[in-house]
Amino acid sequence: MGIITFVLALYAGDGQLLIYTAPAWASAAALTWFPVGGRKAVEWVPVVLHWLLRLLGGQTMYRRRVVKPRPAGTLALPGDAAALREYLDPETGAVMVHDPHAQTLTVILPVTHPAFVLLDPLQQERRVTGWGRVLATMCRSGRIARLQVLERTLPDxxxxxxxxxxxxxxxxxxxxxxxxxxxxxxxxxxGERHATTLSLALDMKAAARQIRTAGGGLRGGAALLRQEMTTLVTALRTADLKPGAWFTPTDLAVALRSAYDPGVANSLDRLGELGIELATAGPVAVDESWDRLRTDSAHHAVLWISEWPRALVFPGFLAPVLLSTGIRRAFSLVCTPIRSDQAARDIRRKKTEYVSDAAQRQRIGQIEDAQQSAEYQDVLQQEADLTSGHGVLRYTGLVSVSAPTTDELEAAVSAIEQAAIQASLETRRLVGQQAQAFTVAALPLARTI
Structure with a gap:
């Protein structure tokens, strides 16, 4: 916009018109080039505008309407998660979460495993290879929208x-x-305990033809998702992981309630017959501010893993973050499969760009640096992995930190940031979208942000 304004003023008049339009193109140039908080100022414009619209519209505050009941089958969640619907699979008894806007159908599986950091290097390498095969299996069908790995610390x-x-x-x-x-x-x-779940989301748009063949609607989607569930369980057992029983409405209600109201987690664990209704598992109150979120009995802050390790690391490099004690947190890794043909096109495009850029640098006499060589080697490694049968996925990492007070929350966030530095990660605190990020980071619903 600044360039267009500058060119039009240059050709439409003399230098005086450039002076008159200087505030427009100078402001555009400042927004484009000047960084604020690690990002260019223009990248903050949609975040700030969206936050102001939500603030003026009263969308940053949620209160449960106790007298007015919610429609049957809803999950009683605030924000954009209010549209989620539950579907009970009659064959497996598993609860499936349907997102009518994103057209996904999600099922949740608890997984148990031995302590990875206590295994010898050969066993760790074998388990990493097995997990790679699990991810490759999820990429082959082309019907999986997302796979979420959620690791939570719960009070014991x-x-x-x-x-x-x-x-x-x-x-x-x-x-x-x-x-x-x-x-x-x-x-x-x-004490505290760790719980790991895998959330599998079926892309109902990509599998529309198969769903119509299976009966259409949620019944056809559930039939198709059962096939993916069987494939996932078989792959997990091959990778020496122990899958549990698929989440029932009771299990999902406890997970949602303990995420929004950590103060009652112990009571839910001791009294197994209370707090198990999915219709009332949502929060009673939610207040969202610029950089934090407050729910029933806790304050929350969500960190985004903006940079993964740039050098080779050991398979257990996340141990400082995942094994941090005394902090209530949830680590969510959202894996988005990319179709093999699209991944192959992206790899060819990156190779072509690198070769042309290398030729241009050689022509002008510019020296090749280590970062460019490492990026090219990474592209070649992705191509080799894709050729050998592995899948290409896009990873998004989020860490949700919870505490009873704001002071304890800030101390816990600082501890997690230091642990991330030890794990060769760069974390950034999300702003203006804490409520949406919390549903992705702390809830096993395989959502995206």
């Missing part, structure tokens, strides 16, 4: 330790038995 109520002691312990009244029982009673509620 101590029920698991108490149950283990009741089943395997010997409570003979001795001093050792009494001391051990007292230790379990004290340490159990103060």
């Amino acid at each position: 109520s101590g029920a698991g330790l108490a149950q283990w002691w009741a089943e395997h312990g010997t409570d003979d009244g001795s001093w050792a038995a009494r001391t051990y029982g007292e230790l379990i009673d004290r340490a159990g509620p103060a």
Whole structure:
């Protein structure tokens, strides 16, 4: 816009017209070239405008209407997640989340695995290879919209330790038995546990023909998604991962409630018959500010992993972030498969651009730097992986940090940022879109931002 204004003023009049239009093209040049907070000023324009529109329209505040019931089948979530619908699969008993706007159907699977960092390097390499095969399997059908890996830290109520002691312990009244029982009673509620889930989202647009063949609508989509579910479970078992039972409405209700209201997580764990209704699992109140989010009993902040490691790292490089203790956080890795033909075209385009740029640099006598060579080697490695049967995916990493107060939240965010530096990651705090980012980072719904 600045160039167009400058050229029109130059050809339409003399230098005086350039002076009159200087505020327009000078402001455009400033927005284009001057950075603010790590991004060019022009990149902040849509974020700020969208935030102001939502602020003026009252979209940054949510309150549950207790008297007015919600329509049946909805998830009672705020924001753009209010359109999500639940569908109970009659064959598997799994709850499927339907997004009518994005045309996706999502199912959630809990996964358990041994401690990766405690394995020897050969076992780690074997598991990494197996996980690569899982991702390649998800790319081949062309019907998967997203695969989300969500790893959460949850407060431990101590029920698991108490149950283990009741089943395997010997409570003979001795001093050792009494001391051990007292230790379990004290340490159990103060501990934390890790939970990992995989969320598989079916692209109903890409699979429209197969869905019509299977009966159409949600029933046809569920039939098609069951095929992908079977394929995923088989691939996970081949990769030495232990898939659990697919999420039921009760499991999803507990996950949503504990994300928005961490203060009741222990009660939900101890009292298995309370807080399991999906229709009431959403938050009671949500207040969104520029750089944080407040829900029922906690303050939240979402960090975006803007830069992944630029050099070769060990398979367990995320350990400083994932194993940070004393911090309530959720790490979400959203994997978006790219079709093989599109990935091949993108790789050919990148190779052509690099070869032409290298020839131009050689012609003008410019020296090749290490960053350009590393980028070209990365493109060649992607081409080799695609040829050998692996898939090409686009990764988005988000970290949601939660705390009871704002001071504790800022301390936890600083600790996560330092842990990310140890993991060779660059994190940036999202602003103007914390509510939308929270649904992606902390909820197992395989959404995008």
